[in-house]
Amino acid sequence: MDIVKIALIGLAGVLIAIPIKSQKAEYGVYIGLAVCLLILTYSINYFTAILTGMERLQGFLGDSFQYLSLLFKAVGAAYICEFCSGICKDAGYGGVAGQVETMGKMYILLIGMPVLFALMESIQELAG
Secondary structure (H helix, E strand, C coil), X not given: CHHHHHHHHXXXXXXXXXXXXXXXXXXXXXXXXXXXXXXXXXXHHHHHHHHHHHHHHHHHHHHHHHHHHHHXXXXXXXXXXXXXXXXXXXXXXXXXHHHXXXXXXXXXXXXXXXXXXXXXXXHHHHHC
């Protein structure tokens, strides 16, 4: 039921920001940013639970754990870029939001390079 609480916080923030934004646009942006940060701090509990689960998985995976770690880094980067991009779009800076999204995509591609290289090495070993 935590997702319902998060949804209600977001909805309440939007309903508060709409009338204020029509009078003072910058205050609407500040309210949106505050709601986003509140939801982000609320979700840190889930992040710690995920880290605990990853520590358990590390015992099972051994050397292959580095690939799972890369996957979680990529997912984290995607969430961070989406969060920042959404705030930039709400503030009216669509160009900045686009650049943040582009950098996020390039970062995820960079993170995935070791996996691609390992795959290519495996294919070469199989091909002989």
